[in-house]
Amino acid sequence: MSTHTSTDTDAARQHPVDEPPSGVTRRRLLGTAGAAGAAGLAVGAGASAGWAATRSEPEPLTSLGATRVPFHGTRQPGITTPLQAHGHLAAFDLAPGAGRTGAAALLRRWSSAAERLMAGEPWPGERAGADVGRDAGPSSLTVTFGFGRGFFSRTGLRSRMPRELAPLPDFSSDALDRARSGGDLWVQIGADDGLVAFQALRLLQRLAGEAARLRWQFSGFNRSPGATAHPTTMRNLMGQLDGTNNPKPQDEEFDERVFVPGDGSPSWMANGSYAVFRRIRMLLDDWDAEPLRDQERVIGRRKSDGAPLSGGDEDTAPDLERRRGGSPAIAADAHIRVAAPETNGGAAMLRRSFSFHDGFRDDGAPDAGLLFVAWQADPLRGFVPVQRKLDRGDALSRFLRHEASALFAVPGGAAEGEYVGQPLLEG
Amino acid sequence: MSTHTSTDTDAARQHPVDEPPSGVTRRRLLGTAGAAGAAGLAVGAGASAGWAATRSEPEPLTSLGATRVPFHGTRQPGITTPLQAHGHLAAFDLAPGAGRTGAAALLRRWSSAAERLMAGEPWPGERAGADVGRDAGPSSLTVTFGFGRGFFSRTGLRSRMPRELAPLPDFSSDALDRARSGGDLWVQIGADDGLVAFQALRLLQRLAGEAARLRWQFSGFNRSPGATAHPTTMRNLMGQLDGTNNPKPQDEEFDERVFVPGDGSPSWMANGSYAVFRRIRMLLDDWDAEPLRDQERVIGRRKSDGAPLSGGDEDTAPDLERRRGGSPAIAADAHIRVAAPETNGGAAMLRRSFSFHDGFRDDGAPDAGLLFVAWQADPLRGFVPVQRKLDRGDALSRFLRHEASALFAVPGGAAEGEYVGQPLLEG
Numbered sequence: 068m069s070t071h072t073s074t075d076t077d078a079a080r081q082h083p084v085d086e087p088p089s090g091v092t093r094r095r096l097l098g099t100a101g102a103a104g105a106a107g108l109a110v111g112a113g114a115s116a117g118w119a120a121t122r123s124e125p126e127p128l129t130s131l132g133a134t135r136v137p138f139h140g141t142r143q144p145g146i147t148t149p150l151q152a153h154g155h156l157a158a159f160d161l162a163p164g165a166g167r168t169g170a171a172a173l174l175r176r177w178s179s180a181a182e183r184l185m186a187g188e189p190w191p192g193e194r195a196g197a198d199v200g201r202d203a204g205p206s207s208l209t210v211t212f213g214f215g216r217g218f219f220s221r222t223g224l225r226s227r228m229p230r231e232l233a234p235l236p237d238f239s240s241d242a243l244d245r246a247r248s249g250g251d252l253w254v255q256i257g258a259d260d261g262l263v264a265f266q267a268l269r270l271l272q273r274l275a276g277e278a279a280r281l282r283w284q285f286s287g288f289n290r291s292p293g294a295t296a297h298p299t300t301m302r303n304l305m306g307q308l309d310g311t312n313n314p315k316p317q318d319e320e321f322d323e324r325v326f327v328p329g330d331g332s333p334s335w336m337a338n339g340s341y342a343v344f345r346r347i348r349m350l351l352d353d354w355d356a357e358p359l360r361d362q363e364r365v366i367g368r369r370k371s372d373g374a375p376l377s378g379g380d381e382d383t384a385p386d387l388e389r390r391r392g393g394s395p396a397i398a399a400d401a402h403i404r405v406a407a408p409e410t411n412g413g414a415a416m417l418r419r420s421f422s423f424h425d426g427f428r429d430d431g432a433p434d435a436g437l438l439f440v441a442w443q444a445d446p447l448r449g450f451v452p453v454q455r456k457l458d459r460g461d462a463l464s465r466f467l468r469h470e471a472s473a474l475f476a477v478p479g480g481a482a483e484g485e486y487v488g489q490p491l492l493e494g
Numbered sequence: 495m496s497t498h499t500s501t502d503t504d505a506a507r508q509h510p511v512d513e514p515p516s517g518v519t520r521r522r523l524l525g526t527a528g529a530a531g532a533a534g535l536a537v538g539a540g541a542s543a544g545w546a547a548t549r550s551e552p553e554p555l556t557s558l559g560a561t562r563v564p565f566h567g568t569r570q571p572g573i574t575t576p577l578q579a580h581g582h583l584a585a586f587d588l589a590p591g592a593g594r595t596g597a598a599a600l601l602r603r604w605s606s607a608a609e610r611l612m613a614g615e616p617w618p619g620e621r622a623g624a625d626v627g628r629d630a631g632p633s634s635l636t637v638t639f640g641f642g643r644g645f646f647s648r649t650g651l652r653s654r655m656p657r658e659l660a661p662l663p664d665f666s667s668d669a670l671d672r673a674r675s676g677g678d679l680w681v682q683i684g685a686d687d688g689l690v691a692f693q694a695l696r697l698l699q700r701l702a703g704e705a706a707r708l709r710w711q712f713s714g715f716n717r718s719p720g721a722t723a724h725p726t727t728m729r730n731l732m733g734q735l736d737g738t739n740n741p742k743p744q745d746e747e748f749d750e751r752v753f754v755p756g757d758g759s760p761s762w763m764a765n766g767s768y769a770v771f772r773r774i775r776m777l778l779d780d781w782d783a784e785p786l787r788d789q790e791r792v793i794g795r796r797k798s799d800g801a802p803l804s805g806g807d808e809d810t811a812p813d814l815e816r817r818r819g820g821s822p823a824i825a826a827d828a829h830i831r832v833a834a835p836e837t838n839g840g841a842a843m844l845r846r847s848f849s850f851h852d853g854f855r856d857d858g859a860p861d862a863g864l865l866f867v868a869w870q871a872d873p874l875r876g877f878v879p880v881q882r883k884l885d886r887g888d889a890l891s892r893f894l895r896h897e898a899s900a901l902f903a904v905p906g907g908a909a910e911g912e913y914v915g916q917p918l919l920e921g
Contacts, residue, residue: 131558132721152579152688152718202729203721260721261579262729265851269860273782284853291579291718294559294630294687302629302689355700424692425852426711433696 131259131292132204138182140480141338145209146442147316150301151257153264154287154421156438158250159279167222171492173278178486180274181210184267206260210267212487213253213342213475229333231341231445232476238458247283247471259292287421287438304422304435305354307366308373311381314415325417325442335490338479340442343450346471349436354466365462367401400462406453416441416449558686558719559631565609567907568765572636573869574743577728578684580691581714581848583865585677586706594649598919600705605913607701608637611694633687637694639914640680640769640902656760658768658872659903665885674710674898686719714848714865731849731862732781734793735800738808741842752844752869762918765906767869770877773898776863781893792889794828827889833880843868843876
């Protein structure tokens, strides 16, 4: 077997990857190159010398390092961008004295930093600790900014707060840590290199300065690009393909479900989206103790390839009516039935999550699970009705603990020379 | 710019990557392919379709996923193997009743699991949570096993404990957490995919069963392969190239410094090594506040490219005698001077560390730094004399906190059909 990876950096730079209709994505590049390169280039049989011998040879910047996601655009990056291997989610609270002016200055600094780092350029005048990414490529870095409810009261903009930011309802299975929930400002960072992602987090925290203070921060990960030959749906730490039934950019209703329309309301949220974050700990020891067949019954899909238990493959629509041996092929309390748009009045959201593993708890169980992030044009037509139903009748819920929660308004992208949130803060 | 990555999986499988003289390594493969593929294969300009459209297309298994490190061999893997992007370090304590028989059975289970997972094969009969790596390639997974002092008393083998396992001396700058130090058994896991690494950790913990209990566990990361076009020395979270002056496999004294000889003593440690682990927290806020020139003076190297301040490039040997403008080019307390073999009677060790970032402390400072791992044939000719000197006179030490420590005897590799430690446990 001989496999190839190739990318043309300049071409990648010219094509925004966060706009589905014309986007050239890293995975797309990989896929195309893999096919085009089938003629093969056998390497290795005659190669020799130990690892250290190559220390001073330049290492090629593969598509992993070279892939750049543009910061400027109609929409913010990090929403439809392919999931990266490393992620940080962080919430900040505005300082009492920051006000609207301080918030505007902060968003300008942050936007400027995001633009530069996403282009693989250093932050001018930066000091050392924040420059660990200095000789890496952009590595698909994305930085996404959002506003929580507190942001509006602290900036005197309460009258412009969207109704979509109404607090999420309580769910019976919630066990939320308030100190690690909520927040005035949200930053979502993703990159395919761990140091590039860390550098972005450190720089943004430093640029917060006196204007805002870190409230909570979680780190996560996903499969590395190129580690698997299988479809690109990510597996979560339960071993399940996660995100199979996500809305797809080519779906007719994709934009309507995920994004606020360009002429939507409030006007400063045009082309924005609402992000629901949940830290969902998985009871992995309990889950691992379940036989495979029971796990599949809980989910409603085959574990190996994600095919619904009603038949077909991962991409086949689940047939909720199908019966097998007198009972439904997909059980009444199977996760995919309870979560399905068909059983929720069409409610749907774009899930784009990272796995987390924060070591082990005192009882020896892993402190691990999903940094769940769901994107929708309106939480009341996305996360809320789905979670309400899952909360009552999902067989999966006994293996999950929702430990932190937040909801953010994520405005549209910034045009060249502008910053994220400018239409709100200066409008 | 067009870059290429290529590997021949079969060729890679035939060449053990952990034996320097004949090893074919991932980085080597990348380097060779990069040169050979310079003719270029432009991709991307005409490609289209959003990310989700590629969901069901096979994604090529690049060298990242396909690279396999052999488990069996004269030496254990994970010592001279190129550093992976994800790592877990874990220590276990033997159960009081396990004894020598229980320990032998555990090491047999663990070795068998390591062999299978490193080959990219599932563990037979495994339950779900541990199979998150099921559709990834081996992704350069390595699993390395070691024994701490307690292992010998609990197995009735105290008479066979090497003198090299004498407790490390106390250092004045130590602030060790005993609960996160030491341990009877050590497992080092590395992989270029986060889920493959997690799966290995979970499976080994499960296979410990009643025989051993997790004592501590840390997770770390390094640059992703392909993220940088620069030399392969890793940067740490201070932004420094770290490991430049490591002994190199082609050095005449490499084997002697790093490995116990094949006819060494005790005989069960033939071709083994001793691993010193330190969790070194970095005071990154303090470090970031230092001007670049001061940082470089503290280290004794240029930050951008790792060149010693006495001149040359990263690979140039530091000239400790060189003076510039009346004072030494490399300061008297510069880290590289104090740590240099020349100033430590030739003492040297192979450093192979992961960065860690466990969120933020209550004071807002990052809980981040280095999971330092150093390999040597004898800690008294490696870590101990160097650390003793650093402890007294290293300008860098005021930015570091040693918070956990351990020392393990890492026996030689297992032959086909055998398990790691068999010559000790059945000899």
